[in-house]
Amino acid sequence: MTSSLADRAALLRTLRVAHGLTQADLVEATKISQAALSKAERAREDLDSDRWAALERALAVPSGSFADAPVARSDARVFHRKQKTTPETALKRIRAELDLTSLRASQLLGTSATSPRLRRRSLPEDGFDTPADIAALVRRDLDVAAGPIGDLTAVVEAAGVVVLTADLDSAQVDAIAGWPDETVPIILVSRHTSAERQRFTLAHELGHAVMHDTAASPLHEQQADAFASAFLMPEREFRRDWAGSDLDALLRLKRLWRVSLGAVIRRAFDLDLVSDREYRGLNVTLATTGMRRREPEPLAVEIPTMLRRAVEDALSRGVTAEQLARSAYMLEPEFRATFLEDPHHA
Ligand SMILES: [Zn+2]
Structure with a gap:
């Protein structure tokens, strides 16, 4: 051993x-x-x-896996975005899934892992007043062009963060993210939510990574949401594009900024573009017309490519799928199904 x-x-x-x-x-x-x-x-x-x-x-891992067990790592900062009350056992399980996926990702990326370009920023200590200030700064850190973000997953991956979709239904969370100090950060996003919600969730997790040290409190959750909202819809340009609160104008903004209709309405409210009464009225409309549950004019889901590219590169260099599977502590059929066959998972 x-x-x-x-x-x-x-x-x-x-x-x-x-x-x-x-x-x-x-x-x-x-x-x-x-x-x-x-x-x-x-x-x-x-x-x-x-x-x-x-x-x-x-446990369906290759023989010799325990003899080659990786060096156990220190605990990462972990954040999860809960939908409702999440049972503790379910949370433990997705935390273990996150650890395992993070381990696999760092094995598969090896030396091709880009060191994360995310810098830590904290609110008052660094002289920032609001999460929106930090969102603007992170846009600059990551070289995001002004205006709507086309493929957010690509932006996050380019920042050195592994993004994967996963089945997180049992735990009723939208995402779980781990930010270890010594290896690649990783975000697992629920496969079963809309593309709009996945994008908002990704931006939300980015907010935690940049602003927070510990598991999220209700205040941290609000700050991460405010970060996400401002990261996806910067104030100046959002105001410039604002054309009133009728449904057609709102849908145009939704298409333009690639967010949910609900996120557009919330942003408009936070920027005082709609009154309290209009805001409540619009939310009633979303609820009663079913648009809250089923996003009108839905976006196409974004597909992460970083791990898939790393695997394909290794295969083209002559590394076999069996060797790659072994390094990821997986049997080959599971490895193939996870990283080579289903574009929604790799
Ligand atoms: Zn959160």
Whole structure:
């Protein structure tokens, strides 16, 4: 074994929880005793190689994965965007999924990973008054041209952040993002929301990454939303394009800025372009006409390309899919399905 027990233990916990398995499930599948499994997960006591091999089979990872377990990393800053009350077990599971995906991404990107171009900015300490000020600064940091952002996913990837869509329904979150100090930052965005909401969520997570240190409080959530709104719809240009609050004019802005109708209306309200009464009236219209749930004139979903390109590059250099799968702690069929076949996942 080239890995340390602590590294094997960390990989074991991450794989088990990411797959939604309990220790009892693994005991059942491997016939390893509960006590031995529990000690191995806490890096108290090692298992013999037969038992590690049994765990590899049960967890569907290539044989030898635990011997080559990666060096366990320190905890990243993690933010998730909840829709409703999220059960703690579901949250643990998507955190493990995030860890696993982050591990896979850094293995696959290897040296081709671009170091993140995001700089930390904090509110009053750095002399900024509002999240909108910071949003303007981050647009500059990332060389975003004035006006609407065409492909936000491409902008975020160019900043060195891995973006992937994932099934986050069980946890009822829109996204989960991890910002480790030493490896690539990663954002998992729910596959089952509209393109408009995915874009807003990406911008929201960017806001956390730049402004916040710890898991989000309600104030942090408001700040991240304000950041996202200003990042996607900068004030000066939004005001210039404003042509009143009738539905056609609002839909034109939605198409132009590539956000939801609700986000346009909210931005207009925050900039005092509509009155409190108009704002409430517009929200009633969105709710009663079903436009809140089903976005009118929906945008096409953005497709992340960074990992897919890295995989294709490696294949063109003669690295085999099996080698790549092994480095990502995946069996080849799962690897192919994840990174080579489904454009919505890679
Ligand atoms: Zn948030």
